[in-house]
Amino acid sequence: MANGCVQIVGCMSAFAGLICLMVATYASEWKILSHSTEVDIQVTRAIMIISIILSACGLAVVVLGMKYTLCLxxxxxxxxxVAFVGGxxxxxxGVCSLGIVSWYAHAVVNTQKPRPFLGKCLFLGWGGALLSxxxxxxxxxxxxxxxxxRRSYTSPHSVQLASSKVYV
Known part of the structure; x- marks a missing residue:
């Protein structure tokens, strides 16, 4: 029972992470007042899309291996x-998205000298990566x-106590 509950919590967490990664990839606020090139954003979004595809495939595989499904x-x-491979x-x-979002944040902080401004998508990407x-x-x-x-240990012979006394 407990293992099934952990599977459901893990699946919900992975699904919430997938939604966060999709919103972070789609939204446009990766940086505020930055002069970095558009190539950085394109590389980041490409790896985020790869991460989304991996996460969606993983969720599909996990559903097949969950305790409460009838598949397999x-x-x-x-x-x-199957559940292990999906996980x-x-x-x-999650590790791919965490790495690329952190790399982009590092690039933004290094290029903005007066004061770096990180966009909301970076924080959403970090949250989604950690959930995943x-x-x-x-x-x-x-x-x-x-x-x-799991092995069950039972004694091979049952032991009976022979007693001729009757207790009242």
Missing amino acids: DKDKHVKNK ILITVA ITGGVLLSCCGLSQSTP
């Missing part, structure tokens, strides 16, 4: 491995924790 229900080990894809997407990383790690851990079969 016959083999639990395959289902757990890894989402984590990689958190969701991906949670989903990967859920996939790993169920992949090993």
Whole structure:
């Protein structure tokens, strides 16, 4: 039960991160009063789009491997491995977006000498990246924790106490 709840929280976090990354990529306020070139923004948005595609593919894979879905229900080990791979894809997407947003912020801070102004999209990108990383790690851990079969230890013989006394 707890593992299914963690999967749902991880999936919701990854989905919220995907939405934040999409809004950050689409919006135009990456910098305020900056004189940097348009090439920086194009490279950043291209890598953000790659990150969005990775995250969307990861979410699609994770849905197949979640505990509460009926897909791949016959083999639990395959289902757990699918959930693990989806979590890894989402984590990689979050790391890519975190890296490129941080690189762009570093470029803006280094080119603006009097006072750097970071746009709202950078903060939204950082938040989306952290949500994606958190969701991906949670989903990967859920996939790993169920992949090993659990053993139940029972005694092979039941022990009966023989007593001839009757207690009242």
